[in-house]
Amino acid sequence: MAGKTLYDKVWDAHVVHAEDSETMLLYIDRHLVHEVTSPQAFEGLQIAGRQPWRTDSMLAVADHNVPTTSRANGIDDPVARLQIETLDTNCEHYDITEFKMSDLRQGIVHVIGPEQGATLPGMTVVCGDSHTSTHGAFGALAFGIGTSEVEHVMATQTLVQRKSKSLLVSVDGEVGAGVTAKDIVLAIIGEIGTAGGTGYTIEFSGDAIYALSMEGRMTVCNMSIEAGARAGMIAVDDTTIDYIKGRPFAPSADQWDAAVAAWRDLRSDDDAVFDKVVRIDASTIEPQVSWGTSPEMVTSVTGHVPDPAKLSDEAKAEGMQRALEYMDLEPLTPISDIKVDRVFIGSCTNSRIEDLRAAAAVIKERKVADSVKQALIVPGSGLVKQQAEKEGLDNIFIEAGFEWREPGCSMCLAMNADKLGDGERCASTSNRNFEGRQGKGGRTHLVSPAMAAAAAIAGHFVDVRIF
């Protein structure tokens, strides 16, 4: 019999009951909660007169709707305020741990889980948010769920799930200087497409992946969903274990050794068989910039906007044409000729300390171009912000003309006041370049933090390797 994949191992360890040969009842270890997808679930519980099964598995935070400017006076938008107050009330009522807006530990849900050690190897982690895939960087099975499933997990600590197929994406060899985790994952999506991972759980492996820090691995797993996969995972190694050690929710000293021993097995067996395998040569990956309205519409910074006339597939050409119209781009324009109006460095993809360090290294002693209307840095959590300030990064940003904000989702999805105006173009370190994602009529180009920083300084995209 073939060996097991990492996914098989975590899946098998969580099966409570088999509904039929394919549908299983799966136990959930960690349930992260935020303000947007939970109110209707809490209401459902109340209407049915049910209690949460295990509140100690839950960790809640408001991130999507929070203002990133001073919070001293609360939230102006009454609808957003009600949603956040609803989360506060629900968490108080059920005695669920919540990092409130005034708490130093508040931040984007996918940043704070790992930061607190609340995400551990081998766990099943869910959240009413598609970027829950981020937590797979720890060898956890982590995936986003809808609000009905949020309620199901609250009430039963389980989910009814069908096992997906397995896809191995191996990034072999070494990336060149200036090429980051974000470029790796954008290149993967460019290769396999936004539906390339649909129906699969991806395992990322290969030297280029194992060479990444945990921050970088989280960036890669974060965007699994942009390749269509609900979950992306990376095997546990020393990097994983070193990161977890000493974090507030990590196993206590007397349980540590046993936990580590169990985690060491969280990798695919050598003879494990995957349903599909994709290999990518790391040395071919260049800094990436998306040009369209889907994350698969991406190319390298040295490239050009593609030409729909060169596509033989009519439907594809039409989709490309529509995207170019929305983005207001001419075919064959060099990527480095594209000017930006705003720059956003933040989101659960790229707002961790390492991302801010990478941006600061590019920005140091330079100034944001006059043509750039706004350049925002939004740290992923209060703790990331504090760490950056300790290292003096905030001064580098502020002196260069960036705005240094409070943590939250911010311009990643523009639910708060941070958004693009109609027709504005943004270099963004977030994960989705969908139409209107950052504001109605806004145009998003996805890039790494270093590339976003360089675009802010130059006023247009530039190859950070020669900047």
Next chain:
Amino acid sequence: MRAFTKLNGLAVPLMRNNIDTDAIIPKQFLKSIKRSGFGVNLFDEWRYLDPGYPGQDSSERQPDPEFVLNEERYAGAQVLIAGDNFGCGSSREHAVWALDDYGIRCVIAPSYADIFFNNSFKSGLLPIALDADTVNKLSEQCETTPGYQLTIDLEAQTVTTPEGEVINFDVDPFRKECLLEGLDEIGLTLQKRNSIEDYESKRKQSAPWLFN
């Protein structure tokens, strides 16, 4: 949950690929703490020329006459025919609630994003996957035939066209059962309370650090 058994409904074609949940229901409407009322903002940025915000008086909006859902002939549509990878992007179940609230009971597309697909069943919205050629054919027929109605029979797993062509579709047996009966999934799972408790007590022994 509302049961889904049989439907005979007007179809509307929206043949774009990768229709994401941000397009189905834009983020500003997710601030609501309710499950209902999202229908007027379904496809908001495509449907209206003016920007939409929560709590607006929808009678004062400017519908985009070019957008298919605004065409008179598709008023009251219950079946949406769409392109590949429907419902990709954010996990927001609000996308399903918006379709449902608008009156869409069934989507037919070549493929779906996983989370959207799962979410649909929870609100009694049936997502049917058919091969791309068949979906294209249905959408063309729909465009050229006024009042194009499809009959969807979940029990028999068939879609029947106005001309009487019968197309079979696949559905997972567990989901089919839940949908046909309109079962409360949480209630069903809670019948297995003992299995969950057994699992937990074993797991507490083997991996106690998961229960801190």
